[in-house]
Amino acid sequence: MSATPHDHDQHESCRHYLRSISEYLDGTLSDTLCDEIEAHMATCENCRVVVNTLSKTVLLYRRLPSPEMPDEVKERLFKVLDLRPYYHADESSEKPAE
Amino acid sequence: MTNADDAEMVARLQAGDQAAYAQLVDENAGRIYRLALRMLGSEADAEDVLQETFLSAFKSIENFEARSSLSTWLYRIATNAALMRLRRKEPQQVSVDEPIESDDGELIPRQFFDFCCLPETDLLRDEARAEMMRAIEELPATLRSVFVLRDIEGLSTEETAETLNLSISAVKSRLMRARLKLRERLSIYFAHATEETR
The missing domain is CATH 1.10.10.10 (Winged helix-like DNA-binding domain superfamily/Winged helix DNA-binding domain)
Known part of the structure; x- marks a missing residue:
């Protein structure tokens, strides 16, 4: 995976571990494979950057603010579904509106 | 919602209980809208998918066999609706900067x-x-x-x-x-x- 010159064996190692880095981040790999990846990262700067930035990428997406559904979208939904008497903007009640 | 709650809700929905329909919408519409918006990137498309999802769910609730939870079932309907919409759009552009x-x-x-x-x-x-x-x-x-x-x-x-x-x-x-x-x-x-x- 490296952009800098690597010998063939090193390059093959990078590709081998690359296949597992997503599961490595999710914590679903065996301890043995985790140890191997960590040992590889200690000697391969590019793989270390890929793993760290991949982890950061996932974290940044998880921290995106959740878009709220506008009240008017919900109101139109209830109308389309023929449930208008049950519409409440606060989403807290299931009783028909007065 | 527990499995027992889900079963009771399904029974009410299949009996045509309008309050149950409204409850299902109240509890899931926000998640479905957010999913559709993330998938499609357009508020108008997300609203269309939201409406399609519940119209489709209500139409087929009689045949719901509870092999999955109600929320997973709704997610599946919404995801399929969003994917169909995406497939109709322009083909993917491939950037020279892609890996x-x-x-x-x-x-x-x-x-x-x-x-x-x-x-x-x-x-x-x-x-x-x-x-x-x-x-x-x-x-x-x-x-x-x-x-x-x-x-x-x-x-x-x-x-x-x-x-x-x-x-x-x-x-x-x-x-x-x-x-x-x-x-x-x-x-x-x-x-x-x-x-x-x-």
Whole structure:
């Protein structure tokens, strides 16, 4: 995976571990494979950057603010579904509106 | 909602209880809208998918056999509706900056800018978030659906597989490819942004 010159064996190692880095981040790999990846990262700067930035990428997406559904979208939904008497903007009640 | 609650709700829905229909909408519409918006990037399309999802669910509730939870079932209907909409749109553009794909479909990273240690104010500013959303929208639909369900909506691998009717290994493979593509894209963005501020 490296952009800098690597010998063939090193390059093959990078590709081998690359296949597992997503599961490595999710914590679903065996301890043995985790140890191997960590040992590889200690000697391969590019793989270390890929793993760290991949982890950061996932974290940044998880921290995106959740878009709220506008009240008017919900109101139109209830109308389309023929449930208008049950519409409440606060989403807290299931009783028909007065 | 527990399995028992789900069973009671299904019984009420199948009996045509209008209050149960409204409750189902109240409890799930926000999630479905958010999912559709993440998948499609357009508020108008997201609203269409939201309406299609519940219209379709109400139409087929009689045949619901509770092999999955109601919420997973709704997610599946919504995801399929969003994917159908995506397939009708223009073909995916392939950027020259995308990671190299080998013959067996493996993605090989080629961006090595380490943006991990940038200040939070740089990582979380509006422009960076807008770039993140554009990057999702440019993922192929098959990768986008897995990434949105798994990494943004927080479904487990198993739930994502069930929702998309995929094998566990297909979910893992697509998730990895989606993450790698997004990482490449963010690496380029943050490298350029950092260069400009110097």
